Amino acid sequence: MIDPFKALEILSAADARRAARRGFLKAAGGGAVLLGGASLLSGCYGDYEDQPAPTPTPSPTPTPTPSAISDSDVLNLALNLEYLEAQFYLYAVNGTGLSAAQTASGSGTAGGTVTGGAKVDFTKDPMVGAYAREIAADEAAHVAFLRAALGSAAVAMPNINIAGGANGAFTAAARAAKVIGDTDTFDPYSSPENFLLGAFLFEDVGVTAYKGAAPLLTNKTYLEAAAGILAAEAYHAGIVRTVLYAKGMSTAALIDATTKISDARDLLDGKPTDDTTRGIGSDDDQGLVDANNGNAANLVPTNVNGIAYSRSSEQVHNIVYLNATGANRTGGGFFPNGTNNPNAALRVGLSS
Numbered sequence: 001m002i003d004p005f006k007a008l009e010i011l012s013a014a015d016a017r018r019a020a021r022r023g024f025l026k027a028a029g030g031g032a033v034l035l036g037g038a039s040l041l042s043g044c045y046g047d048y049e050d051q052p053a054p055t056p057t058p059s060p061t062p063t064p065t066p067s068a069i070s071d072s073d074v075l076n077l078a079l080n081l082e083y084l085e086a087q088f089y090l091y092a093v094n095g096t097g098l099s100a101a102q103t104a105s106g107s108g109t110a111g112g113t114v115t116g117g118a119k120v121d122f123t124k125d126p127m128v129g130a131y132a133r134e135i136a137a138d139e140a141a142h143v144a145f146l147r148a149a150l151g152s153a154a155v156a157m158p159n160i161n162i163a164g165g166a167n168g169a170f171t172a173a174a175r176a177a178k179v180i181g182d183t184d185t186f187d188p189y190s191s192p193e194n195f196l197l198g199a200f201l202f203e204d205v206g207v208t209a210y211k212g213a214a215p216l217l218t219n220k221t222y223l224e225a226a227a228g229i230l231a232a233e234a235y236h237a238g239i240v241r242t243v244l245y246a247k248g249m250s251t252a253a254l255i256d257a258t259t260k261i262s263d264a265r266d267l268l269d270g271k272p273t274d275d276t277t278r279g280i281g282s283d284d285d286q287g288l289v290d291a292n293n294g295n296a297a298n299l300v301p302t303n304v305n306g307i308a309y310s311r312s313s314e315q316v317h318n319i320v321y322l323n324a325t326g327a328n329r330t331g332g333g334f335f336p337n338g339t340n341n342p343n344a345a346l347r348v349g350l351s352s
Contacts, residue, residue: 071219072153073343077313078213079146080339083112083157084320085202086139091117091162092188092195093129093136102143103157107342112156115336116163116170118189125192131239132195142229149222158340161333164188169334170198172322177264179257196244197257203237204285204301205265205311205319212310234308241299245288259287262301268322269315284309 087097097114104112122129147154161169164187174186179197188198210230217223241258248255262285269285286301302308322333331338 069216069343071217071222072150073341074213074216075146075150075222076153076155076341076343077339079143079150079155080158080335080341081209081320082139082142082146084160084162084334085206086136086143087114087117087160088162088188088198088202089132089136089139092120092198093122093132095119098140098143098157102140102147106147106154106156107152112158112160112340115159115161116165116168118164118187120189120192120195122192128192128196128243131243135199135236138232145225153342155340155342158335159337161336164190164194169322169336170201172333173201173261173264176268176322177257177260179260193247193251193254196240196247197254197261199240200244200258201261201265203233203240204262205316206233207237207308208285208311209316211308212312212316238299241288245297245299248288255288259289262287265319268319269311 083098083103090097091114095118097117120129120132122132164170164185166185168185168187170188171180171185174180175182175184180186186194186197188194207230210226210233214223214226214230217226244254244258248258266285286298288298289295290298300308317339320334321331321338
């Protein structure tokens, strides 16, 4: 059982560590401007939008229903997805990921492995390197926080694929988005620009996922923490989008790539293309330019009311599994064997 008082203590300690780290970075002349970590997909929770209201109907042979989703279920889903982002950013910065002590113990399938991951040469762009180091530290802190808050209820890390080779999840995603050809490979560790595209693939999903998850948390302590991470993730995604847009001013292929990635996410998350309740026009997930406004900058993807939209558990799983409608809905993509959750309803998300 999760303890909100313990969580408050952990948050307070995390704030102290953050202040100390920022003081060190400032003294070293390397203060980065990114805020708080972006938990890519920690909003993979129950489908808050599309579930019909329950209608009590007497039945002589009642059928079993999915277990109620608890706060610990929500936080464990967050932990699964924090594992993913922490591994990606830590490998990009250090060439190594989380330690076994941070991933192996816990319930579920213990001792998950990481396929892929490599250190990026950020000497080609020190500014992007500073951003990456800040994000990596925050993601590792998120893993530590969630594991401590969940205690014995924490799940171990599932198998994760963050490779950029021919069999890597990043290559599969780039091929699906038509960023590269069907036989080409995409390596997010080969340059700061490719690293940013890899981060772009994750970060926009994180904002919409956290927004969708917030209503499912009942404990105010955890709701406050989730709101804080959502705010940080919005900063984080904004930085990634802004830097890619600035680089795209001289390298148009970067702008084109983000448009293709956002279009692919729109298809993967399974929402109808004529859904005009989110995004600009019928385009829910948006790239860096607004095609409906003379290709003006679109650094903050919102609907007509200036509000970011939400994704459900199923939509987020579709994206990370790189599988919107296929028969294999128990894993794939960045989670080849699925997420590692005690609540069966959250391994793929609730159906819409």
